[in-house]
Every structure is written in structure tokens, then in C-alpha cells.
Amino acid sequence: MVAKTSRPLSTASHAYDIILIGSGLGALTVASLMAQLRGKRVLVLERHFKPGGFTHSFQRKGFHWDVGVHYVGQMDETAMPRQLFDLITQRGVQWEKMPGVFEKFVYPGLNLDVPSDPETYQAMLVEQFPHEAVAIAQYFRDLSRAMVAFTIHCLQKNANGAVRLILRLAQLWKGFDLSLTTQEYLDRCFTDDKLKALLASQWLTYGVPPSQSPFALHATIASHYLDGAYYPVGGAETIAQSIVPLIEAQGGKVLVNHEVTEILMEEGRAIGVRVRNLRAHGKVNSAAHSEAQASYFAPIIISNAGAANTYLKLLPSDAPIPFRESLQHYMEHHHPATTVCLYVGFSEDPRQLGFRGENHWIYEQFDHEAIAHHTDQLLQGQPQQIYLSFPSLKNPTAQKHTAELLSRVDYNAFAAWKNQPWLHRDADYQALKEQITAGLLETVDRHYPGFADLVDYAELSTPLTNEHFTAHPQGAIYGLPVSPERLSPDNAAWTQAKTPIPGLYLTGVDLYMGGIVPALFSGVMTVSQLPDGLPLPAIFSQAVQQHVKAKKTHPHEPCDVTKVAKAV
Template sequence: MENETISDTYDVIFIGSGMGSLTAASLLTQFAGKKVLILEKHFQPGGFTHEFQRKQGKFHWDVGIHYVGDMHEEGLCKKISDKVTGKKVIWKRMPDPFERLVFPNSTFDIYGDPAKFQADLIRRFPEEQPAIEKYLKDIKKTSALFGKSLMLRLSPPPLESFSELLGEGGIRTLKEYFDANFKSEELKGILAAQWGDHGLPPSKVAFAMHASLVQHYINGGYYPVGGAGRIFDAVEEIVVKGGGTVLSSTEVLEILVQDGKAVGVRTKALRGEGLEREFRAPVVVSCAGAYPTYTKLVPESVPVPFRNSLLDFYDRERMTTSLCLYLGLSDSPAKLGFKGENYWIFSSPDHDRNFSRRNDWIEGSGEIPNIYVSFPSLKNPEAKHHTADVITFTDYDHFAKWKSLPWKKRGEDYKSLKEKITNRMLMTLERRFPGFGKLVEYSELSTPITNEHFTSHPDGAIYGLACVAERYDKEKCPWFDVRTPVSGLYLTGADAGSPGIAGAMMAGLAAATAVVGDSRMLKLLRN
């Protein structure tokens, strides 16, 4: 829809079209009769649910969804997804094992069966049986507390709740839990191997975040049939039918605040003449992240009591960033034995060591310490051509000097660095899976400055602000909340929930609940 032909006024304006916004916008349209406007900076709406294609549409990739848990028939995420999309997104269960962990001298397969997961761990580490059984119980209890508290309080539960639940005074991080309960370093390496899904190693991540992640995938991984773009398509249809609008290539420059209340946004069109325009609504929901919202979008003249504390937190807990290599394949990877499972490949079972070495390989000749491999085309029954995603972690500093240059026009030095990184990642895969290189027909590397360019996420970090233990201390970190100090302004997305599509979806439910001010959104899940 052309910018000039749409209305200036709405009931709710959403900044960003990620999963948090899509969830809240759909629920508020369907069940509260709200006319909503979703504004997206990228030319392709959907946030990290959007997909793109190359080689005249031959190859398709999803930029953010690699797999999602809790999508079995009785799963909470499945219930929310069905409400949000009108049951128009079908989730296909990945084949078991859905995760394969690869260490220098061993492998471990994870099946979407809690009993088998426990049995496999005990079979490998019989001397740790009591600790393993306790761990799985603690994971379940902690995750339940986290989810219930987020929905009822609209914010993560306080840190002391987790300590009381575990009965282990002083346990905050995953490493502290491991050190208090396990002896085997190999076992610790297996249990923490999915840390790439939240971006922090055991010494830094809150045990509560780890617990939520493991429990989320305890019944296996799922992938949307037809690709992640089906999510946005389903929600857009609902929003437009309800009188709302989705506007892409539109950057929000400022949240308009009058007399302490959010009243709309000031925007700039990124296509055409770049005209500025104001849109008005009594409610604004930001999916841009806590840091951009409070430090850039809310004017400095508007008092935010924790603004300086948030700046300090961000400087102290800078998130690691990721590199994603998108591969188009000439033939099915099934010919090399892949069945659609994810691969987590590590140079050591010590994930803190792996994390500390995340930059060494770019400038030196060392091994890539952490690498994730996913095959979207083997997960999606509608895929016509084969693809792979390869992800590793690094720091933003390697790319910062090119950040101000236009996308796809960043010069030969940038291009050469990307080619070097691409070759190193492909060499790593070839060593692990001989013959893999012969399948690669097309490759394209996405860097943190590309993420930053399209999403405005600081440093191009894809997970939002860090899930360190301090995040759950409400007095120290009050910005991790759906509600904000500005009347009429709400937060959604990863910073109001937790990293990943499911975490953002839960935050979307919480945001919709906060906007209507009653429990009708939560009651929907019982129907």
C-alpha cells in the first residue's frame, strides 16, 4: 500500500514487524477490535521471520527461524501460534535426532523425547545419574516459573524466585549450577551445547534462561511448512481485514510524547523522496529493543529514570554477534547422510573457552570454535531446491569501520574479508563432512553490520540485550518489562520476553494483555 493513501490515525502503532509485533498486532486486531499500523524499516516485513531468495528465486532462506520448540499439539507455543495465524501456519516436526552435537572426540544425539534424553545421558554418564535426574527436574520447574510469571506479571520473574526454587543459595549462572551439581566436563559440554540459541556461554548466561531453552526443545524441534514467511502472510491478512496496515521501508525516527503520554510516531520513508510523516495513536508498542527504544526513539527531553543505567548495562554486557553463511546446494544434502537435523560443532566441550576464542580464527589460522549447521530444505516439505545455513559467532569490531557505507556497496576490503570468512567456514565443513563443498552452488555471507542496517539492533546482535543473571534483578534492570515509564508506550520482542521466535511470541502475548488491561488474552489459550 502506498504511503500517501493510508490513514494517519490508528488505535495501536507497532514499531518493527518482528514476531513480538506480529503476535500482539494479530491478537489485538482479532480479539480487541483494534485498528493497528505496523511499521517496518526493512523493505521485506516480518523481522526475523522474513525470508529472501537468490538466483532468480531458485534458492529460499529464512533469516531467523531455524527451528522452534513446543509446537506439539498440546504445546503452549502451538496454541499461541494457532491463535496468531488463524491456524494457517503448519509446523512440521523435525526428524529425530533433531540435534547432533559434535565434539573433537565424541558426538551426542538429542531426541525430542524427554525420557530418552534422560536415559541417553545416564547411559553415557552413569556415575552422574542422581545429578542428571535432579537437573531435568530443576529445568522443568524453573522454566514453568519463568513462563507463568511472564504471562501473569508481564515481565520475567525476579532473580530470588529462581534461587528459592532451586534451593541452592547463590546460584545465578549456568556455570554455577554445573559446578555445584556435576563432575564431568564432557557432560557439562553436552548440556550447554545449545547456548548458541541465546548467545552466551555458561559463565555468563542466567540459569533461568538456559532452563527455559532446554525445556522449550524437550519435545523436539519444528519448522513451518512453506517457510517462515507464512507467519507474516497469515498475520498481514488478519491485520488488513481488521482495517489495519503494514508499511515497509519506513523508519521510525521518534516516538511522539505529549504530557508524558505516547501519542504517535514520526517516520521517514526510505523509498522515493524520503518524506517524513507523523502517525497518531494512543498506544505505541516498540519491537525495536529496549536499548534503541529508550536511548534513540524516546526523546531525551522525556524523563526515563533508568536511561543511564541501561547505557551502563549495554556497555558492560555487549552481546556477541553472529555471521550467517547462506548456501544454495546443487543436490540434496541427504546424499551425505543428513536427514534435516541441526549440527552443533565445537572445538572443545568447554563452551566458555570456545566463546573466548570466537575472534581468533578470523585473523589467524585457528579452528572455528563454534559452528551451527542447518538444512532448511530438508525441514520444509515444500522446498523445491536445497539450502543450508551455517552460523558462527564473532564480535562487531571486525566490521564496524564499514557500518556507515551503503548496503552492497562497502568496497573491496569488506568484500575480501567476507570471502576469506566464507572460505574458512566452507573448509571447516569440508573437513567434517567430506564432499560437502561439491554441493555448494551459491554462497552469501551476512555480517553484523547487515543485521544492524536492516534491524537497527545495536552491534547487529540478533538476540537483544544479554540474558545474564542481572537481567532478572528488577531493581537493577527495570527495562526488561512490557510496561514502560511512558504512559501508552509498551515494549515487545526479545527484550520483553527472551531470545528467539518463541520468546518474542510470548512477549507479544504479554504486550497485548498489557494493552487491553485485563486477562482476556490469556483466556484465549484455554479455548
């Protein structure tokens, strides 16, 4: 039996149509669509002091950085992801196209400039590896096939009625072996180890090395960036800034510093949440203590906190979750992606060193498996992998120049300091951060002499930072890792928007995969499952209609309606 929750008849201020746990892009997508298109009064509860999840920004000494948005593909105005973004933000976010060469793969003795054109990219690979020409051509064809299969798989689990049937038929027509790993595919198709490494260079974007990632996952990311990438003008914080007013316009709220500690249930149904106000928490007087705890109620509760937190922490232990043990087993055997990130502020313009805003994937060796499994070298100041990004060179409104350096790390290296407070961890922790920082800067400076001389400010975040603000297990940045096992029928239940608890739904990365556009689509999938939501075709149609209407309002901007319709 599930224990009943005693709830008073709430005041109007604590009763909503929908409550969302977390303010990541999946949650904001749901909130925006349901507020705009269904007139719902939505409450979004965020434990961080800023809304937006991994789309929020922060600043130090006039320098601005985004914590999760580094670049986004498919933001051309005629692409469906862009149409959906324009719908949920009411065209409040503008997108700046990155340079024609938007990525650089850097290896010992081998560099590759990645162009924003798939045909040019393919030709460049063939020129460097002529003996692999046939396999390279097949690889680009397989990217499309595998990406479609992966997308259909995720959509099919979160669709209803005729749409579900159509997607099932499409799955049979556009089938691809989802259990095939990226490494298995590369070994099967190519003989040149350096080419295999080059093609897998972006694996940190989804957090799983080639031997553990489904090729379909790799193909989805690689396809996403074949036409280049974009960056939000003004930084990623403009996303939440555009959506929050749309929620508030229908009487909804976005409350930061509000941590959901429990999903409340009554007669087997989710009815609300218990919340701790982190600003009031810790005050000693009784009035403040009362203010620190509150309950909010709604007929629909949607968790953007991830499957693990939702099913294993927020629900009562006796809630009927048939897959609780299998979810725990998956977590024990599939550790999430965790990283350090060094936020750098420059004293001068980094363009003097030849940077133009492109991303740099720096590898000290070609063996991605060794890099993934021996992150201890990073702790010793010798990183084997660095993702280098320049927010200020992508953002035309930036006032001071910045960079971000990411590298994969094992969470256990920092676990000893888990219970020490944020910004007040001991000297040993600070010394480790300083050693990592020095190693990252020295490595980049070796590849690009003069880089370190331009650094005016540097601050390192660890997985403990992410864990503190997001409560994701081990500070995971992409939710539970996407392995071939996660795509099996045995794990389908916890990757669906609809949960076994009436009134409770999921959204966010565990429905699809990590990333901005996947989070957007997770929100769309969740809306399609809600009792008063909209089916997938209706949401896509709304996005297209708004795009066409905007083009009529601004006739000087060309509109290719045929291309838009095909995108649906």
C-alpha cells in the same frame, strides 16, 4: 519539561488506534490479537523491505532461506505455544516435525545424537557417563524447576491484579536462584568436563556462554526442545503472510520501508511517531522530500525496536526515563550476541551425505568460554563453533536444497565498515567475508567429507547486515543479553511492557528472551498491559477455545482436551 509536539488534526489515513514500531513476531502478535479480539485499527511500521522481523525469508537464484527461524519447540497441537500461534495466525501456519534425532552435538572424539524424547535422552547420557547418573537425573528435574521459575519471573513483571498475585505466590512455591549461572550449576553438579560441555551445547540459541547466562535461561531453552522440534511448512515467511491480512481486515496496515525516527510526545504522553519513508528518501524534488517524512498518531504506541532503541534513541532526550543511565551502563558491560551466517545453496541433495534435516552443533574444542571469548579464530578461517542447519530438509515444500552455517563473532571485527553502504562495502570487507566463508566450509567438510563439493552458491551475512535492517545495537540477534544482572530488581524497569511514558509500551525480546516462542509470549504480555487489552487468562482461553472448535470441525483429528486445559 518535555517539549510539546505541534500536531495538526490528522487525516483518517494517519490516525490509528495502535501504532507498532517494528514488525517482529512480538509486534505481529500484539497487532493480530488487538485486531481480531478488540477490533482495533493497527498500523505496523517496518524499516526493512519485508515484514516479519527475524521471521522473514529471502531468496537468491531460486534458493530460499530463513534469517532467524531454524527450529521451534512445543509446536505439538496440544501445547499452549502452538495454540497461541494458531490463534494469532488463524491456523495459517502448519508445522513439520523434525526427525526423531533432531540435533547432533559434535566434539573432538565425542558425538551425541539428541532424540526427541527426554527419557531416551537421559538414558543415553547415563550410558555414556554412568559415573554421573545421579547428577544427570537431578539435572533433568532442575531443568523443569528453573524453567518454571524463569517464566514466572518474566510473567509476574507483566501481569495485573489477581494474576500478578497468583504468579507471586507461585514464584515463592517454585522458587529457583535466578542469579546462578549455567557454569556454576554445571560445576556444582558434575565432575566430567566433557559432559558439562555437551549439556551446554545449545548456548548459541540464547547467545550467552555458560559463565554469563543464568541457569534458568539455559533450562528454559533446554526444556523447550526436550520433546523435539518443528519447522514452519513453506518457511518462516508464512507467519507474517498469515497475520498481515488479519490486521488489514480491521482497517489496519503494515508499511515496510518505513523507519520510525522519533516517538512524538505531547504534555508528557506518547501520541504518535515521526517516520521516514525509505523508498522516497533521497529523491531531490520537493514533493518527494515531503513524501519521505510523515507523522502518524494513535493513543497507544508500542515499540518492538528493543529497550535500547526505544529509551535511548526514539524518545526525546528530555523524556522522564529514570533508568536511562542504568540501561546505558548495562549495555556497556553486557555486549549482545552477534553472529555471521553463511547461506548455502546445493547443486545436489545433501541427504546423499547422510543428512536428514537435523541440526549439527560442531565444536572444535570442549571449552565454551574460550570459544566465546576468542572468536578471532573465525576471522582467520578457523571457526571453533558452527551451528549447521538445513532449511530445505525441514520444509516439505522446498524446491532447492539449502543450508545455513552460523558462528558467533565479535562485532568490533566489522565496525570499521559500519558507515559503508549495504552491498557496496569495500574490497577489504569482501576479502574478510571470503576468508570466513572458506573457513566455515572447510571445517564442515572436514567433519562431513563431500559437503563443500555440493555447494553451488554461498553468501555470508555479518552483524552489519542485521544492524542495517533492524537498527539493533551492534546487529544484536537476541536483544540485550540475558545475564543474572538483567534479572535483578535494578533492571526490572526496562524489561516491562509498561513504560514510564503514558501511552507508550514495549514488546519483543527484551521483555523475555530471544526466540520465536518468547517473542510470541512477549506480545501476549504486552496485550495484557494495554488499557483495552485482554488479561493473560483470557488470551490463553481464546487459544484453547479456538483449538477445541477446530477439532469439532475436523473430528477425525484427535483432541485431548484434558491435556490442553492443563497447558493453560
